[in-house]
Amino acid sequence: MRFHTRKWIKPNDLNPNSSLFGGRLLEWIDEEAALYSTIQTENHRMVTKYMSEIEFVSSAKQGDIVEIGIDVVKFGKSSVTLTCEVRNKMTRKTIIKIGKIVMVGLDEHGNPKPHGKTKIEFVKDRLNEDY
Structure with missing residues (x-):
């Protein structure tokens, strides 16, 4: 899981x-x-x-720092399927899974738009080495 x-x-x-x-956490996710x-x-x-079933595992309180983790499960033609975990940064205790x-990509008319991606790419890999 990559926590971003x-x-x-x-x-x-x-x-x-x-x-x-919970609604605030779902907004962040x-x-x-x-x-x-x-x-x-x-x-x-x-x-x-x-969004599949949401499992609230533990709670968090004011002052806690939470981190949101996202991983790619698969790339579709115009979609990306992800998995998510949110945890307490300090205790590493899972809050939600x-x-x-x-997620589906759309074109300017609101129709699914193929993206041509098949694997995770990092921005640094897209940049020209001259930068």
């Missing part, structure tokens, strides 16, 4: 139980999945098509 983004839990992120609001799949496919029109997130 960290979030510091602030008062506005809490539910009435004074723990991290959805954004991270969109960013990750956009970078992989080089298409800025990535949308969430599907999502087995499958499907």
